[in-house]
Amino acid sequence: MLQGKTVVLGVTGSIAAYKSVEIASRLIKLRCNVIVIMTSNAVNFVNPITFEEITKNKCLVDTFDRNFQFNIKHISVSRLADAVIIAPASANVIGKIANGIADDMLTTTVMACQCVKFLAPAMNTSMYTDSILQENLSKLYDHGYKIIEPIEGNLANGSVGRGKMASTSDIVEEIVYSIAKERDFTDKNILITAGATREKIDPVRYISNYSSGKMALLIAREFALRGADVTVIAGACNVNPPKVKQYINVETSEQMLEEVKKEYKFADICIFAAAVCDFKFDKVCYSKIKKTSDKINITLESTVDISRYVCENKEKKTYTCGFALETEDLISNARIKMQNKGLDMIIANQFDENNQVFGSDYNKVSIITQNAETDLEKMDKEKLAEYIVTKIRDEITCA
DSSP states (O other), X not given: OOTTOEEEEEEOSSGGGHHHHHXXXXXXXXXXXEEEEEOTTGGGTSOXXXXXXXXXXOOBOOTTOSSXXXXXXXXXXXXXXXXXXXXXXXXXXXXXXXXXXXOSHHHHHHHHOOSEEXXXXXOOHHHHHXXXXXXXXXXXXXXXXXXXXXXXXXXXXXXXXXXXXXXXXXXXXXXXXXXXXXXTTTTOEEEEEESBOOEEEETTEEEOOOOOSHHHHHHHHHHHHTTOEEEEEESBOSSOOOOOSEEEEOOSHHHXXXXXXXXGGGOSEEEEOOBOOSEEESSOOSSOOOOOSSOXXXXXEEOOOHHHHHHHHOOSOOEEEEEEEESSSXXXXXXXXXXXXXXXXXXXXXXXXXXXXTTOSEEXXXXXXXXXXXXXXXXXXXXXXXXXXXXXXXXXXXX
16 A cells, blocks of 8 residues: 555654554555654653564664764655654654754654654643644644644543544554545545445334445545545445545435435536445334234335436536446446446446355456446455546546
């Protein structure tokens, strides 16, 4: 994910410094080059050798260390950096950077860097809420620094309050979203439906399907990584939601339709990846149906086709992509569905014993457009999401 990228990780004198080791480890697992710079106080909490073992790079502390490959280290390191993250960021270092003080290896390097810069504060609640500290953070924010806000939790002094450093996973995710991908969808609004809808029978029963929402949410994440403003309207999903502009939870197909009606007019691209129930019950029972016999008759009626509704009612040139799951005659059935709905693209899944789509980390699809069909090999869904998003970009560019 971060192959070819370099992140400078600044570590300051805070009890949360031990979490920086995990941040470095997570970045390395993403194949990122990590250069760690510690303040002199930070070495009282974590030994620099720990970072050197993880990153395979020399951990920098002393600005005037002569045993190093770069002639002017803070300048040389700054030229390598795609991002800088100071985690934990102490009140002292925040104050120095905010006021242009560069008196050690970390602060001189940060000042020299021209890349995206993150601060993840960690301190006692009283320090964090102090007006001077907040003024310094506001000043840095105005200068383009990205502040990863601390969370509420158990603090080093035994109290509970706001000031605990954000989770290492959230910090790494912020970095990934900033530098992992080419920002080729900046200023684009994307609407994606995801997951499975549920249609109630009574208060305790419903009909639905096996969709996990994984493919849709990976596509949403890919668009977001590439700079788009993404809105997800999601039914039941078995995976954690990605970091997107807006994530709207719904249950029924009718609820999904109503939310889509509110959002599709703003979208440049609409992806209809939700497994929406084709039928619902004509009359929902508001009390539990009792088992009074061996058989029960239930009447179903069709739900509104959400993708067709958008294609028929859109007022601007919105690119639309749907999904088709077929058990036979995949290409012909998918193409008919694409034409009947008025879609620009459809992703066709063949559901059989060789391609268990639901909940799997892999999928094999065919991408069908008005003028072409592309059969893909079975691949990891994350890689497939990247391929689909790139294909949509190419289609829009050539249109």
